[in-house]
Amino acid sequence: MVWKGRPPRYEGPRWIERPPFEAKGGLGRRSFLKLALGAMGGVISVGVGVPIAGYFISPILRRKRVRSWAPLGGIDGFRFLEPKHVDFEERMKDAWITQEVTRAVWVVRKGEEDFRVYNPHCTHLGCAYGWHTSGPHKDHFVSPCHNGIYDIDGNVLGGPPPRPLDTLEWKIEKGELYAVYKDFQLGVPQKKEL
Numbered sequence: 001m002v003w004k005g006r007p008p009r010y011e012g013p014r015w016i017e018r019p020p021f022e023a024k025g026g027l028g029r030r031s032f033l034k035l036a037l038g039a040m041g042g043v044i045s046v047g048v049g050v051p052i053a054g055y056f057i058s059p060i061l062r063r064k065r066v067r068s069w070a071p072l073g074g075i076d077g078f079r080f081l082e083p084k085h086v087d088f089e090e091r092m093k094d095a096w097i098t099q100e101v102t103r104a105v106w107v108v109r110k111g112e113e114d115f116r117v118y119n120p121h122c123t124h125l126g127c128a129y130g131w132h133t134s135g136p137h138k139d140h141f142v143s144p145c146h147n148g149i150y151d152i153d154g155n156v157l158g159g160p161p162p163r164p165l166d167t168l169e170w171k172i173e174k175g176e177l178y179a180v181y182k183d184f185q186l187g188v189p190q191k192k193e194l
């Protein structure tokens, strides 16, 4: 068809308006984005916040560690001035966790009801030491790692240990010896509980 003169003016709508996203009954695009961003923020906050909170809270929980008196055996099982290595199970309550850990101590009977109970680690770097009943270090505790030498009272006689053997609290109840096991910082002159 060939128009003569000006073509007739178009009177219909010039564009078809799209209904707004929200009008379709679902979430609006903007609301959806807001929600998604909010959710992502929440996940990131939890991911970062929980470890940080744990970092600050864990020392408080650690402080609640409860150590109990561990039975080491009847006192008649210990001879005077003959150090004895004793293994035992310690029941430890740390915050809400209770666990049994195998421990060891050295026990020295000094008198009828007088004892010394030592942590079994050398105060230098924590090696297990032993009581020598013969040889050049007879009647001494010897830490073989760097030749640390202690007397029966735990005093340092030689080698690099910076302080005497660490003593533990003990008590006698109904003829049984008990002790509270503890570990201490190694390599320093002061006895500092961990």
Ligand code: FES
Residues within 6 Å of the ligand: 122, 123, 124, 125, 126, 127, 143, 144, 145, 146, 147, 148, 159, 160, 161
């Ligand atoms: S760990 Fe005992 S002397 Fe070094």
